[in-house]
Amino acid sequence: MMSDLSEEEKAVKQEQERLERGRLLFTRPAEFLLGVVALKHLPPADRVEVSFAGRSNVGKSSLLNALVGQKKLARTSNTPGRTQEVNFFALESKDEDGLYLSDLPGYGYAKVSRSLVKEWTKLLKSYLRGRPNLRRAFVLVDSRHGIKDSDRDIMKMMNECAVSYQIILTKVDKLKKTEQEKVLAETKAEIAKNVAAHPDIIVTSAVKGQGLAELRAAIADLVYGN
């Protein structure tokens, strides 16, 4: 007779199923829904939403495109501060509830005027505060630079707005393995003090595809429950 699976085998199988659920979720067609500059234009809060925040040029739009497997869904650019609205993308399904992904305006770009920064902060704050279906904000951090003060400001804002968030390290294809490990350890140590931060950090490369399966699975956990 066949013996039952060991605990370890069970855990491996569960993780495989989790990754598969994430993969399937992202086989849905993704569509650009709309870009909003004011809150009154937000789409109805009737489905799970996750958002992507981070400094200008950190790779938010690139990561979104890589996640959904479409090169040009979200506009990427070499000009920091390109995405100036909250852009919404929808993953629709005939049989299941939909999912919204939102691409937030980048922050921390020195060359924008103070009044523009003020506008963005206002938009961001009211979005974070007034979005009941926002299940998690991913805060993207460039793995070459680690957490910066402007990231700390955003995380503080998320804390205050009771939005739970998770750090994603981006562009790890630019780092050697030892450098990756170093920035991961430093980032982990910093967020350990923070209760609103998810303890797991997802290490990604939009270019090489690293971490995408894990990120898709993390989003699927939010859609379907653990």
Ligand SMILES: Nc1nc2c(ncn2[C@@H]2O[C@H](COP(=O)(O)OP(=O)(O)OP(=O)(O)O)[C@@H](O)[C@H]2O)c(=O)[nH]1
């Ligand atoms: N090597 C490498 N480059 C990347 C990666 N992700 C993004 N980039 C590059 O980084 C630059 C900025 O990427 P975007 O995705 O436009 O960044 P963003 O965070 O959306 O920028 P804003 O909309 O201006 O806030 C582009 O030149 C991308 O090609 C990555 O994983 N690896």
Ligand SMILES: [Mg+2]
């Ligand atoms: Mg962008």
